[in-house]
Amino acid sequence: MSTQTEIILETVEFDDDGFMVDPNAWTPEIAEAIADDQGIQLTDRHWVVINFARKEFEENDEPPTLRRITKRTDVNTKEIYQLFPGGPAKNASRIAGLGKPTGCI
Amino acid sequence: MKTLLILGAGTGGTMVATKMAHLLDLQEWRIIIVDRDESHYYQPGFLFIPFGIYSPSDVVKPKRNFLPPQVEVFFSDIEIIEPDQNRVQLRYEKKVINYDYLVIATGSHIHPEETPGLMDGAWRKNIFDFYTVEGAIALSRFLKFWKGGRMVLNITEMPIKCPVAPLEFIFLADWFFHERSMRDDVEIVFTTPLAGAFTKPRASGILGNLLEEKGILLESDFNIMEVDTTNQAIRSYDEREIDYDLLVTIPTNMGAEVIDRSDMGDELNFIPTDKHTLQSPKWENVWIIGDAGNTPTSKAGSVAHFMLDVLVDNMLRHMEGLEPLPKFDGHANCFIVSGFEKGILIDFNYDVEPLPGKYPLPGFGPFSLLKESAVNHWGKMMFRWIYWNMMLKGEDMPFESQMSMAGKWA
Ligand SMILES: Cc1cc2nc3c(=O)[nH]c(=O)nc-3n(C[C@H](O)[C@H](O)[C@H](O)COP(=O)(O)OP(=O)(O)OC[C@H]3O[C@@H](n4cnc5c(N)ncnc54)[C@H](O)[C@@H]3O)c2cc1C
Numbered sequence: 001m002s003t004q005t006e007i008i009l010e011t012v013e014f015d016d017d018g019f020m021v022d023p024n025a026w027t028p029e030i031a032e033a034i035a036d037d038q039g040i041q042l043t044d045r046h047w048v049v050i051n052f053a054r055k056e057f058e059e060n061d062e063p064p065t066l067r068r069i070t071k072r073t074d075v076n077t078k079e080i081y082q083l084f085p086g087g088p089a090k091n092a093s094r095i096a097g098l099g100k101p102t103g104c105i
Numbered sequence: 106m107k108t109l110l111i112l113g114a115g116t117g118g119t120m121v122a123t124k125m126a127h128l129l130d131l132q133e134w135r136i137i138i139v140d141r142d143e144s145h146y147y148q149p150g151f152l153f154i155p156f157g158i159y160s161p162s163d164v165v166k167p168k169r170n171f172l173p174p175q176v177e178v179f180f181s182d183i184e185i186i187e188p189d190q191n192r193v194q195l196r197y198e199k200k201v202i203n204y205d206y207l208v209i210a211t212g213s214h215i216h217p218e219e220t221p222g223l224m225d226g227a228w229r230k231n232i233f234d235f236y237t238v239e240g241a242i243a244l245s246r247f248l249k250f251w252k253g254g255r256m257v258l259n260i261t262e263m264p265i266k267c268p269v270a271p272l273e274f275i276f277l278a279d280w281f282f283h284e285r286s287m288r289d290d291v292e293i294v295f296t297t298p299l300a301g302a303f304t305k306p307r308a309s310g311i312l313g314n315l316l317e318e319k320g321i322l323l324e325s326d327f328n329i330m331e332v333d334t335t336n337q338a339i340r341s342y343d344e345r346e347i348d349y350d351l352l353v354t355i356p357t358n359m360g361a362e363v364i365d366r367s368d369m370g371d372e373l374n375f376i377p378t379d380k381h382t383l384q385s386p387k388w389e390n391v392w393i394i395g396d397a398g399n400t401p402t403s404k405a406g407s408v409a410h411f412m413l414d415v416l417v418d419n420m421l422r423h424m425e426g427l428e429p430l431p432k433f434d435g436h437a438n439c440f441i442v443s444g445f446e447k448g449i450l451i452d453f454n455y456d457v458e459p460l461p462g463k464y465p466l467p468g469f470g471p472f473s474l475l476k477e478s479a480v481n482h483w484g485k486m487m488f489r490w491i492y493w494n495m496m497l498k499g500e501d502m503p504f505e506s507q508m509s510m511a512g513k514w515a
Pocket of ligand 1: 266267
């Protein structure tokens with residue numbers, strides 16, 4: 001983790017599960033920092049997912065499920081697992097500054 | 106004459122038809138219901154067929170028996186819904202029905218073809234589902250002669266209807282193998298995309314302990330990518346591999362294909378639904394009950410029942426030019442059979458997760474909540490009788506639509 005990341009993350013408020021408390025406080029720099037903290041270097045492909053998640057949240061007030069991301073973007077399930085290892089919907093949502101995707105009831 | 110058209114004559118559609126036949130002035134209203142299948146299946150009973158507890162004849166009856174004579178019934182596939190034109194086309198003779206009000210109750214269905222390999226040659230040989238009557242029967246034949254090995258139960262993805270049914274299957278299997286003195290020859294593995302045994306934290310903890318006590322292995326966060334039938338293994342996207350001798354699958358659940366054809370659904374063909382009024386946010390004369398909608402609660406017959414009164418009241422209000430009331434709270438109520446003639450009852454809604462306590466039920470209860478008891482087992486077994494004789498007939502049941510906190514330990 002770089003010092004820059006540390007400095008940025010200091011300013012952000014997270015809940016107990018590591019999701020941002022206020023999605024409106026999110027910036028692309030914060031996304032870079034959260035990703036860096038998880039050992040992920042964001043690429044264009046990551047941004048396809050993050051931008052989609054942000055857009056969905058604005059429209060539906062809810063972060064998208066894994067299936068929704070893979071159906072509505074050109075990122076398939078295999079790829080998204082490589083991009084965001086260990087729970088892609090959760091991790092993508094975290095980096096996009098959104099809450100925990102509900103998806104499952 | 107005005108027309109109320111109901112699509113789907115399963116649990117939800119049948120209840121709406123029965124109730125509306127009593128409430129609407131039939132000089133003024135025509136009630137039509139459409140379904141492709143002449144048989145009504147008691148789906149909760151599918152769970153018991155693999156273990157020989159129920160036979161297929163216990164779970165199927167003619168649909169017509171449950172629909173009031175005043176209701177017109179068409180047995181046909183629904184070709185397309187055109188909500189902008191207020192009309193529906195059937196496949197049978199390309200019949201077109203124009204409606205004033207539409208209730209969609211087309212349910213949810215399994216899609217094993219969504220998972221690569223699942224249907225490659227081993228389907229219903231050593232890979233089975235029990236969410237269809239055919240699957241449940243095929244599995245009962247297999248289990249009768251199985252010598253043991255590794256049984257894996259996999260949930261493909263959420264949401265699924267009756268999210269407790271996979272756990273119940275496992276508990277019943279554990280009991281079944283015990284009874285046959287072969288439990289030591291069977292390894293039971295439960296693989297789920299969830300982080301634990303169930304979707305809600307308190308219940309998940311308690312059910313997880315039960316799995317452990319029964320010696321059942323839990324593989325959580327497991328998102329299946331493919332089935333390799335040559336090596337008899339399932340693989341997850343994060344490259345875990347689990348061998349099986351017998352694979353019982355809960356395939357991807359999706360809303361009806363007609364919802365997709367009509368471009369009315371989300372990516373799983375579930376219809377966007379106002380979660381409190383049960384009205385479509387897009388078409389004000391379209392209402393959704395049961396598994397067909399995207400309301401964030403369990404997809405279960407009990408939930409469809411709790412939706413019924415709210416949906417009917419709101420439709421009647423709308424007919425009078427009044428605003429619908431946001432009264433549906435996501436109430437769900439499930440008996441979970443846990444084997445050895447015991448069961449657990451959970452009761453929850455959008456805001457309150459399942460809690461321990463007592464469920465006071467005049468005449469029947471009390472049932473212990475979130476705790477094993479024999480009464481809960483018999484509650485579940487009694488549910489079949491209640492379903493056929495009370496619930497489908499729209500009779501008042503000893504359950505309230507809105508959840509109550511009485512008896513719960515918050
Ligand atoms: C194994 C299992 C166990 C379960 N256990 C329980 C339980 O213990 N408790 C509980 O409360 N619930 C349980 N459920 C869930 C319960 O059965 C369903 O939630 C309930 O039946 C949903 O009702 P519905 O009206 O939404 O859909 P359904 O009852 O499934 O009815 C949908 C109807 O629509 C018709 N249809 C669909 N598409 C078309 C088309 N294009 N053209 C014509 N007709 C069409 C179908 O033929 C069907 O009759 C269980 C389900 C399963 C599979």
